[in-house]
Amino acid sequence: MTNRRRVVITGVGAVTPLATGVEQTWQALCQGKSGVARISKFDPSGFKTQIAAELKDFHPEDFLDNKKIRRTDPFIHYALVATRMAIDDAGLVINSSNANRVGIVVGSCAGGMTTYEKNFLALREQGPNTVSPFFITGFIANMAAAEVSMVFGARGPSKCVVTACATGSDSIGDAFRLIQYGQADAVIAGGSDAYILPVGIAGLGRMGAISCRNDEPEKASRPFDRDRDGFVIGEGAGVLILEELGAAMNKGARIYAEIIGYGSNIDGHHVTDPDWENQAKCIVLALEDAGVLPDEIDYINAHGTSTISNDRTETKAIKAALGEYSGKVAISSNKSMTGHLLAGAGAVEAISTILTIRDGIIPPTINYETPDLECDLDYVPNVARKAEVNTALSNSFGFGGFNAVLVFRKFTE
Amino acid sequence: MKEEDIFEQLKKLIVELLEVEEGKVVPEASFVDDFGADSLDFIELITAVEETFKVEIPDEDAGKMQTVEDAVNYIDLKSR
Numbered sequence: 001m002t003n004r005r006r007v008v009i010t011g012v013g014a015v016t017p018l019a020t021g022v023e024q025t026w027q028a029l030c031q032g033k034s035g036v037a038r039i040s041k042f043d044p045s046g047f048k049t050q051i052a053a054e055l056k057d058f059h060p061e062d063f064l065d066n067k068k069i070r071r072t073d074p075f076i077h078y079a080l081v082a083t084r085m086a087i088d089d090a091g092l093v094i095n096s097s098n099a100n101r102v103g104i105v106v107g108s109c110a111g112g113m114t115t116y117e118k119n120f121l122a123l124r125e126q127g128p129n130t131v132s133p134f135f136i137t138g139f140i141a142n143m144a145a146a147e148v149s150m151v152f153g154a155r156g157p158s159k160c161v162v163t164a165c166a167t168g169s170d171s172i173g174d175a176f177r178l179i180q181y182g183q184a185d186a187v188i189a190g191g192s193d194a195y196i197l198p199v200g201i202a203g204l205g206r207m208g209a210i211s212c213r214n215d216e217p218e219k220a221s222r223p224f225d226r227d228r229d230g231f232v233i234g235e236g237a238g239v240l241i242l243e244e245l246g247a248a249m250n251k252g253a254r255i256y257a258e259i260i261g262y263g264s265n266i267d268g269h270h271v272t273d274p275d276w277e278n279q280a281k282c283i284v285l286a287l288e289d290a291g292v293l294p295d296e297i298d299y300i301n302a303h304g305t306s307t308i309s310n311d312r313t314e315t316k317a318i319k320a321a322l323g324e325y326s327g328k329v330a331i332s333s334n335k336s337m338t339g340h341l342l343a344g345a346g347a348v349e350a351i352s353t354i355l356t357i358r359d360g361i362i363p364p365t366i367n368y369e370t371p372d373l374e375c376d377l378d379y380v381p382n383v384a385r386k387a388e389v390n391t392a393l394s395n396s397f398g399f400g401g402f403n404a405v406l407v408f409r410k411f412t413e
Numbered sequence: 414m415k416e417e418d419i420f421e422q423l424k425k426l427i428v429e430l431l432e433v434e435e436g437k438v439v440p441e442a443s444f445v446d447d448f449g450a451d452s453l454d455f456i457e458l459i460t461a462v463e464e465t466f467k468v469e470i471p472d473e474d475a476g477k478m479q480t481v482e483d484a485v486n487y488i489d490l491k492s493r
Contacts, residue, residue, distance in 0.1 A: 067432050128464070133456040 004180040007265045008411055010253040011090025011241035012351045013082035013190075016338050017053035017234045021085065025338075026355050027350070029363040030384045031411055034218035034337050041196055048205045051217040052196045053339025054232030064183045071134045073112030073145060078344070079144035079192035080151055084177035090241035090253060092186060094153045102154040103184035104145045106239065107161035107171040108338050109342040109398075111141035114197055118128060144192050164398030165303070167191045168346025169406050176406075183303060185244045191343025192237030202235060209307060221340075222367035223304035223333035223377040224311045225254045231305040234339025238347025255411045257354040260391075261290025267401025273309055279317035282395065282403035287321070292391055294322040297329055299362055299363035299392040301353040302379075304333025305340055312374045314395065319377070330387060331373065332380040336366040346396040348353040350406060353394045357410050362387050414492060419466070419485050426461050427481070430454070440482035468492055 014021065017035030018028035028035070035053040044050035060069050060077040063084055069077060087094075094102050114404035115138035119410070122130040137143055142160035151157060161171045168191035175189035204210045207360055211230040221232040248255060263286030267275040287294065303314055319326045334349050341348055356362055361384050368381035394406045424438045431448045444450040450458070459475045462468070462484065468491040478484045 065432070129460065133453045134462070137453075 005182060006245035006258060007176050007242050008245050008248050008258050009256040009354055010241050010243050010248050011086040011092060012256065012354070013085025013089060013239045014237070014348050014351055015055060015078045016236040016341065016344070016348055017055055017057055018338055019056070020058045020081070022089070025059050026352065029145060029334060029337055029352055030361050032337065032364050032366045032382060034221070034366060035234065036219060036220055036339055036361040037218045037288050038123045038214070039196065039201070042198055042238045044201065047201055047202055047386065049210045049212050049230060051060070051211065051213045052201070052219055053232055054196055055236055064201055068094070071138065072143070073115040073138040074194035075108055075112055075192045076138070076144050076147050076148050078235070079106055079190070079193060079239065080147055082190060082192065082237040082239040083148050083152060083188055085349045086239040086241050088189065089159060090243070091251070092241055094360050098185065101152055101156050101168035101185040103156035103175065103178050103187040104148050104154050104158040105161060105171040105175045105178070105187055105189045106145040106148055106150060107163070107167040107343050108141040108144055109162065109164055109167050109193050110195050110200070112139040112143070113200060114194055117197055131308045148188055152188070163402040163404065164400055165340065165342060165345060166396040166402040166404040167343035168348070169350065169394060169404035170257070170264060170346070170402070172240060172242070172347065172350055172406055173264055173404055175261050179242055179244050179339035185247045187242045188239060189242055190237060190239035190347035191345070193342035193344055194235045195342055196233060201233065209272070211306065214326040217365050221306045221336050222369070223302065223306040223336050223365050224315070224379045225371060226370040226372040227369050228306045228311070231307050231335065234341045236341045236344045236348065238341070238344050238351050240347065240350060244247055257357045257408045258411045259406060260409045261286045261292070261407030263289060263403070263405040265403050269401050272339055272399055274313040275292065276313045276316035276320060278401065279313060279397060279403050280320035282405050283317060283321035283395070284408050286393065286405035292407065295325045296391050297322065298387065298389040299353070299356055300329055300331045301356070301392065301394040302331050303332045303395045304365065306335060310397065314397065315375045315377055326377060329382050330362050330378055330385065332365045334363060346394070346404065347398070349394050350408070353392050354408050357389050357392055357408060358389055360386055362389065416485060416489055419488050420481070422465060423462065423481065423484060423488070424463060425456060430458050430461060438481060440480065440485065442481050443479055445479070462488065466492055
């Protein structure tokens with residue numbers, strides 16, 4: 001274990017319902033702004049849930065050519081734009097001398113659902129010859145990673161992680177391992193989803209998973225608050241550039257933070273109901289992997305979905321994993337503002353976590369008004385907090401019981 | 414429809430779908446060699462041609478169309 005290489009984050013990119021771009025998104029997070037509004041992509045009348053966190057000010061044509069836009073799904077557009085930002089931010093140059101050492105782990109929960117819905121309707125209404133030759137390549141979830149390779153030239157170990165809402169964190173975790181164990185020197189890691197479409201909203205609504213607070217969209221996502229009624233679906237992508245420490249230092253890269261631990265397990269319990277014991281084990285796995293003790297944790301970026309089930313289970317898991325110290329750790333949920341970006345969530349929340357380490361600011365959990373007796377930790381309610389954060393966790397828990405926890409630390413040589 | 418009109422409409426489709434400069438769309442231009450079309454590009458173009466000109470193009474016929482002129486002649490013949 002002593003031979004594992006150190007891994008740092010040198011670049012970040014994000015396309016979120018708060019803004020297109022990392023710094024703008026970060027400002028909005030620190031200001032406690034909500035990205036939730038009535039759905040505009042289609043007429044949601046007749047749907048139980050009529051709100052979502054849609055992207056604002058996102059213009060793919062500013063980044064991609066028309067042909068690429070037309071032939072790929074929105075989830076691929078988001079991933080490509082976030083990747084462009086992250087690569088530029090890191091100053092990562094990919095050429096023939098290093099392409100085989102630059103990997104890609106960009107996942108998606110759902111893949112190209114917009115493309116799927118469009119072609120399915122064409123098939124039913126106009127027959128098989130109207131299905132686009134770009135249907136399959138726009139739909140399958142691994143094509144975001146493939147397009148990243150084609151556009152940016154990375155040719156190292158690459159894959160697409162699909163672990164529901166844990167996808168973004170698992171992608172970063174896998175990228176971390178690829179570099180730790182010497183299979184790659186840099187990895188483009190993250191997640192992307194574009195799931196705000198009629199069949200998605202209907203399906204999540206039928207599960208009872210999403211908020212129906214249609215008359216107060218900005219207050220709908222309220223993690224840990226007693227009066228929450230489900231999560232708010234969002235869309236977008238987050239991408240990080242992870243690099244081996246020596247390589248990053250040699251080229252004088254700016255280092256945001258170091259990633260020092262990753263825990264991954266699965267509940268083996270229920271399709272949607274999470275299990276606190278296995279979530280707690282996952283947190284412990286991550287701490288052990290990082291070699292840190294519970295009382296070294298200054299902040300937890302929670303999965304914090306705003307469902308009763310998640311928030312209570314996650315609270316219980318944090319208590320079990322950190323023991324008495326859990327009452328002293330600051331915890332907050334980005335999803336109170338961004339909604340749930342699915343695969344983008346873990347990635348954007350990882351970015352938010354490392355910016356908390358960089359700036360010493362913890363973004364709040366907004367819409368926290370009435371405590372839930374079963375959620376009794378410090379959720380940094382409503383207003384951002386200044387705090388020296390050296391070591392932080394980012395939790396992600398997905399349908400099916402997939403758990404992923406990342407540990408980040410302020411970089412020191 | 415006159416052959417010139419077929420050519421003009423086809424030119425529009427080629428410019429839009431294959432992202433080719435208008436001036437390069439000449440009768441003798443080849444889809445593969447001059448426009449860089451791959452197999453998926455070509456299927457998309459054929460589908461658009463079928464919709465625009467209200468003709469059905471079986472795969473074996475599509476496979477024989479190599480140049481813009483081939484396509485114009487084919488559409489002309491089929492739409493008579």
